[in-house]
Amino acid sequence: MRSIVLFLQNTRTTALVSNRLVHTTAPVSWQRFENERHFEPGEDVMKRVWHGLTYDFRRWKRRFQEARKDAFKRRHPVAHMKHGTLDNxxxxxxxxxxxxxxxxxxxxxxxxxxxxxxxxxxxxxxxxxxxxxxxxxxxxxxxxxxxxxxxxxxxxxxxxxxxxxxxxxxxxxxxxxxxxxxxxFPTGYLRLAKTEEEVETMRSAWKTQIERGAKVQLLSKSELAERYPYMNVDDVLLASLGVENxxxxxxxxxxxxxxxxxxxxxxxxxxxxxxxxxxxxxxxxxxxxxxxxxxxxxxxxxxxxxxxxxxxxxxxxxxxxxxxxxxxxxxxxxxxxxxxxxxxxxxxxxxxxxxxxxIQPRKRDVFVVFAPDVPADLPFIVDPSTGVFCRQSDSGHTFLVGRTPSKEEDSQRNHDNLDVDYDDFYQKIWPVLVDRVPGFQTAKVKSAWSGYQDINTxxxxxxxxxxxxxxxxxxxxxxxxxxxxxxxxxxxxxxxxxxxxxxxxxxxxxxxxxxxxxxxxxxxxxxx
The missing domain is CATH 3.50.50.60 (FAD/NAD(P)-binding domain)
Structure with a gap:
């Protein structure tokens, strides 16, 4: 009798050692998904219904256990146990x-x-x-x-x-x-007002901006000339410059x-x-x-x-x-x-x-210009009267320039043709830039592109x-x-x-x- 007991104890010990040392490979998630029981239409209706009702619970239980073993999911396994395996x-x-x-x-x-x-x-x-x-x-x-x-x-x-x-x-x-x-790339917007009506609009907008927490500064003609001596400001009455954000x-x-x-x-x-x-x-x-x-x-x-x-x-x-x-x-x-x-x-x-x-697609052209004679501290210039804008592409002498046309001009354009209109640059953009900053006289166009903007007409x-x-x-x-x-x-x-x-x-x-x-x-x- 004692020999039988010793035999059973040794067998139990061997089984415990085997469970600790011998590991079986569990199928991964996609294999378990594929190995789920499949029922053809009309085949064992009751079991098919029961399988469909209980499948989500079996899947959640499996993924809950997987989440507990993941270093990034262990703290919140419930949030990850319903992850869709094949959604993508x-x-x-x-x-x-x-x-x-x-x-x-x-x-x-x-x-x-x-x-x-x-x-x-x-x-x-x-x-x-x-x-x-x-x-x-x-x-x-x-x-x-x-x-x-x-x-x-x-x-x-x-x-x-x-x-x-x-x-x-x-x-x-x-x-x-x-x-x-x-x-x-931090750079302030410099908006220019050249008429009394534009000045009143700028002052009214400036009050709204300050009340909302924006950091915008109004500059007179003398202050603007002192701050940017390389810029022609003879026709400017008032300017607003963003100093933050x-x-x-x-x-x-x-x-x-x-x-x-x-x-x-x-x-x-x-x-x-x-x-x-x-x-x-x-x-x-x-x-x-x-x-x-x-x-x-x-x-x-x-x-x-x-x-x-x-x-x-x-x-x-x-x-x-x-x-x-x-x-x-x-x-x-x-x-x-x-x-x-x-x-x-x-x-x-x-x-x-x-x-x-x-909402209509409206064509807009942007030109990449290299201007070595333009100072590197040029702000983002916006001229509302002409629609011309100019900003630095990065620290240096490369600028992105373009023009926003008026509503009347925009309605007459052919927006189906996305070819770059270089005549628009040489006739309506470049003269404005040269008049504002004479350093643009030696500017060269490096590249350009045309794209659509979603304009509310x-x-x-x-x-x-x-x-x-x-x-x-x-x-x-x-x-x-x-x-x-x-x-x-x-x-x-x-x-x-x-x-x-x-x-x-x-x-x-x-x-x-x-x-x-x-x-x-x-x-x-x-x-x-």
Whole structure:
């Protein structure tokens, strides 16, 4: 009997040693996903239903155990146990929010949404078209940031953007990677007033800027000549100079950092082109009868339906368009936001649908100029009367120059042709620069590019907020040359509107579609 007991004890000891020394290889996550039981349609219906109901719990349990073994997930394993393994590989069929446009506006909107609510079940999908990406306003922007505006909300948004960019390395850092560098180059904006009307506008705007906390200084003609002796200021009556929180950044570096951060937060980028929208009938039919009996059947149908998704054609060979259902849809398509709205019938119907989203792609030329005789402390010059601007590309003697045309001239331009108009530089830009700073006489054009900006042809102000009829269709477009300095702040305000129900820090309610319906434009007196 004792021998049997000793034999059993030795066997148990051997088994314990074997369990400690012999390790079996567990299948990785994707193998376990593939090895799940598959049921054909009609096969063992009860077990198939039970498998579908319990699969999420088995998956969460498995990922909870995996998160506890990960150095970066151990402190919050519950937040990681619902991570989608194949989200970046499988074309999505549903999302809480779909953002049309992957530029700075769309990516910033996705960033603030996921920054506020980091959960896998809150799915944010960004649809972007690679064919138009190289023409977008973000990629070809000069990257200027200023607070010299007459509208208080513009000043507040610029102030927030500068504060965000000051700590962009911390906000956009990924785990223990190096902090992203957006190449911020501090330089103040110098705005020039040459008539009494421009002087009054500048003084009024300066008071608004100071009240909002901007650091802007007014300079008389003598003070301006003393500060910049190489500049011709005979025709200048007054000037305003930003002394803090103004400069330029590399927009491509900023966009890359935001996109990489978004991917780590769970945002899915889809390469595709939006071809249309899905609609479903709205059960609230009482609103339809309020239009009266004169409305046609088609008009009633448009007013009674609700957006339920986006039809996207993936950018791959022989791919067919497929729908992505969503609760909210954000139109952040930049210069093509007006065309996207037309796909939804906005601007093609009657009543509220007869009012289009007045965003049009407008061509802008930027010239890279090397001027060795121009001093290196030249500020960012803005001449509102001619629309000419000039800024340093980097510390040295390379400058980015261009011109913002008037509304009358802009409406007569051919914006379909993206060839660089060098005649515009030699006839309308260079003479102004030489007259202002004689050192530009020896300047040489190194390169140039043309791109689109999303210009609001109604009042040149952004369109932010929901459509009056399709309340789950939101606009984030029309920033124009202010896209870099305002899109990040507008995206933060949009996230507040979604999660808190109202704008908290900066009230952007005045920029929604209601002013376009009522024909009540917003006027910005400080033209860039």
């Amino acid at each position: 590989e499988v074309f999505p069929y549903r999302a809480e929010i779909i953002i049309i446009g992957g530029g700075l506006t769309g990516s910033s909107t996705a960033f603030w949404l996921k920054e506020r609510f980091r959960d896998e079940d809150f799915k944010v999908v960004v649809v972007e078209n690679n064919d138009s990406f190289t023409k977008s306003s973000t990629m070809l922007s000069t990257g200027g940031i200023t607070q010299q505006f007459s509208i208080p909300e513009f000043v507040d948004m610029s102030l927030f953007t500068t504060e965000f960019l000051r700590h962009a390395g911390e906000h956009l850092r990924i785990l223990d990677s190096e902090q992203p560098d957006i190449n911020f 103004e400069g330029t950044i590399d927009t491509w570096q900023l966009l890359s950092a935001i996109r990489e951060k978004n991917i780590t937060l769970g945002v899915q980028y889809v390469k595709g082109e939006v071809e249309g929208f899905q609609f479903e009938r709205n059960r609230a039919s009482s609103e339809v009868h309020a239009f009266g009996d004169d409305a046609t059947a088609d008009a009633n149908k448009l007013r009674a339906q609700r957006m339920s998704g986006v039809i996207v054609r993936p950018q791959m060979n022989d791919a067919s368009a497929r729908p992505i259902r969503a609760h909210l849809i954000v139109n952040a398509a930049g210069p093509w936001a007006g065309q996207v709205a037309k796909m939804a019938g906005i601007g093609k119907g009657t009543g509220l649908l007869a009012v289009p989203v007045p 109604f009042d040149d102000a952004p369109v932010i907020g929901e459509h009056p009829l399709y309340t789950n269709f939101h606009m984030m477009c029309g920033f124009g040359e202010r896209g870099v300095m305002h899109s990040i702040a507008a995206a933060r305000a949009y996230a507040e509107r979604i999660f808190d129900g109202a704008y908290i820090n900066v009230n952007l309610r005045k920029f929604d579609m209601r002013r376009i319906v009522k024909m009540d434009p917003i006027t910005e007196h400080c033209r860039l």
